[in-house]
Amino acid sequence: MARYGAEQVFPYYLLGTLLFKGAIMPDPRHQHPLLSIENLSHSTVNAEIFTSLSLHVRRGESVVLCGPSGTGKTTLLTCVLGLTRPDTGHIYVAGKNITDMSSRQLALYRRKHVGMVFQFGELLPELSPPENVALAALLAGVDRKTAYDSAERLLSELGVPLGQTPTAYLSGGERQRTAVARALITNPPLLLADEPTGALDRNTRDSVADLIFELPRKQNCALLVVTHDESLARRADRRFDLVAGRLIGAKP
Numbered sequence: 510m511a512r513y514g515a516e517q518v519f520p521y522y523l524l525g526t527l528l529f530k531g532a533i534m535p536d537p538r539h540q541h542p543l544l545s546i547e548n549l550s551h552s553t554v555n556a557e558i559f560t561s562l563s564l565h566v567r568r569g570e571s572v573v574l575c576g577p578s579g580t581g582k583t584t585l586l587t588c589v590l591g592l593t594r595p596d597t598g599h600i601y602v603a604g605k606n607i608t609d610m611s612s613r614q615l616a617l618y619r620r621k622h623v624g625m626v627f628q629f630g631e632l633l634p635e636l637s638p639p640e641n642v643a644l645a646a647l648l649a650g651v652d653r654k655t656a657y658d659s660a661e662r663l664l665s666e667l668g669v670p671l672g673q674t675p676t677a678y679l680s681g682g683e684r685q686r687t688a689v690a691r692a693l694i695t696n697p698p699l700l701l702a703d704e705p706t707g708a709l710d711r712n713t714r715d716s717v718a719d720l721i722f723e724l725p726r727k728q729n730c731a732l733l734v735v736t737h738d739e740s741l742a743r744r745a746d747r748r749f750d751l752v753a754g755r756l757i758g759a760k761p
């Protein structure tokens with residue numbers, strides 16, 4: 510049986526300890542992408558929206574998609590959500606080809622693998638923040654107690670007041686934090702956001718942006734954000750512009 514001396518084992522022990530303590534984080538660029546968009550083309554009855562578009566996002570990294578109005582940024586997000594079927598090309602999430610999935614499989618995929626933050630939160634205004642957030646977990650099959658406990662923990666961490674006040678009465682920032690909590694409650698590996706700070710004033714926008722852009726590192730998820738906001742785009746690890754149906758990389 511082979512024997513290993515301390516001098517042979519120690520470097521591996523040290524590396525393992527450093528990795529465990531988070532002193533050396535694996536570089537996201539060396540991982541397989543969580544989201545792979547490959548040669549995607551899509552058109553409406555009137556026009557071609559994008560052609561042969563490819564984009565990869567890894568766990569732990571943030572990518573921002575900018576570009577003029579009407580170039581298809583939201584349409585691309587709806588393709589990744591499985592709400593729009595592209596004409597050609599494939600989208601893989603965690604190795605699964607979502608462009609081949611049935612409607613039933615897509616509904617399950619959305620509940621378990623994707624969190625989405627919309628510009629106006631898209632919460633149910635009559636429900637309280639814990640109810641809005643817990644609902645996403647209940648729909649994903651989580652039991653009632655766990656869903657409510659997790660919703661309250663997440664909301665507290667994100668600084669949203671608990672209680673029974675309907676979300677309609679909360680401030681814009683509190684509503685958007687609730688929307689982030691709802692996107693995170695199922696612990697999705699992929700987080701999408703469409704103009705997540707577009708409806709907020711400057712101060713609130715900065716604090717919600719801070720919150721969103723620290724999620725890839727904190728939750729080890731992949732983040733894809735669509736925005737017109739240059740200050741938001743600067744926070745991303747990588748930034749692309751969608752212009753005339755093509756992706757142009759502005760930040761490596």
Ligand SMILES: Nc1ncnc2c1ncn2[C@@H]1O[C@H](COP(=O)(O)OP(=O)(O)OP(=O)(O)O)[C@@H](O)[C@H]1O
Nearest residue numbers: 553554558576577578579580581582583584585737
């Ligand atoms: N279901 C649809 N049927 C017909 N045309 C559509 C449909 N959905 C989107 N479009 C068109 O596709 C184009 C891209 O729209 P999209 O909303 O994706 O652009 P965008 O880049 O997100 O714009 P903005 O920055 O203004 O939000 C637009 O011209 C839009 O009118």
